[in-house]
């Protein structure tokens with residue numbers, strides 16, 4: 001079978017002409033060491049910096065305001081990269097140095113985080129770790145060597161606080177695919193799927209505290225029916241790269257008449273490629289899955305929960321020469337168990353250190369946001385656990401609250417070793433949902449020295465104290 005690799009529905013930028021790379025190499029050779037050091041740390045306008053002629057970036061991200069059409073009768077005013085939602089697809093090669101130019105057209109500081117990459121603190125994009133902010137109206141060049149391979153993403157790491165127009169409530173997110181040097185490519189078509197929620201508002205939950213809800217939702221920046229259909233042919237293997245870019249919502253994804261074979265999570269290949277009827281992704285989680293296109297028709301790929309689908313979280317998948325009303329997915333059982341993708345046998349190591357992390361909340365009154373704590377303290381008062389390079393640290397996530405939390409570690413990943421009371425191995429992630437009232441244990445090998453931020457990826461939780469900084473000894 002001839003292989004056609006296409007990306008549909010998601011604006012794609014090329015990797016940049018080859019001469020860019022040569023010009024970069026030449027520029028780097030000409031530039032003094034100080035210019036290279038500058039490229040590591042970034043600078044604002046007016047500071048000494050190599051010119052664009054010296055270092056041609058592989059990509060440019062321009063942060064600016066946009067009025068984005070989610071659908072025929074729905075526009076949102078937000079902030080995005082290069083005026084598009086999601087941001088352009090970045091493809092980098094594992095181990096090949098890359099240069100990214102970031103231009104901030106806003107009148108406030110911003111910062112771009114490279115979620116899933118094992119890169120140094122100065123380019124990671126987290127002010128808590130010490131990465132520099134990009135000044136209002138400023139420009140920065142960052143330079144890093146992307147690793148590991150897999151499906152990652154880039155997004156703002158600015159706080160939102162009480163505002164629902166900042167941070168991840170905006171359109172500041174995009175997919176970053178780090179390609180392996182030799183990709184086997186056992187698929188015929190590649191499709192990126194970015195889930196997002198829009199028009200956030202606060203509403204009181206049953207217990208009186210405020211929660212974020214949304215009036216609209218999209219896949220690849222478009223509401224159900226407003227985007228181009230995904231066009232497939234019978235017999236194809238469709239590779240789906242799914243990212244949940246929602247600021248706060250966990251989402252499910254189903255495709256009527258089809259199942260998913262999960263290949264990797266958070267960019268990391270899973271030990272067991274299990275088949276499931278629906279995918280679950282907490283905020284910031286990624287799944288790469290293969291779908292065998294063996295049920296000709298016109299189908300909806302979307303949230304199996306009606307409320308979210310009605311809000312717009314769906315896209316049409318259309319087989320060649322098939323027409324008609326898209327068939328919605330039947331409601332599959334919404335159960336998820338990370339253990340299905342690993343080995344039932346425990347890891348063969350004993351950890352060198354154990355770090356207990358207890359998650360709790362404090363009710364701050366009716367009409368207020370809860371405060372979040374790790375080991376009884378809210379950021380920036382939280383403890384600063386020490387990591388020792390080369391050692392295996394067992395993180396014990398003990399969620400004693402009534403919410404699920406998608407917790408994320410920067411600049412590293414961890415292997416799940418205990419979920420729902422059972423030992424396991426073979427699933428490596430950088431975000432894991434710790435369900436309400438449960439414990440997850442995950443082993444982190446300290447292999448990337450520098451400040452390392454740990455936080456809940458729900459914007460409203462991280463801004464209300466659910467953050468902690470790890471240090472290296």
Ligand SMILES: [Cu+2]
Pocket residue numbers: 404405406456457458461462466
């Ligand atoms: Cu949380």
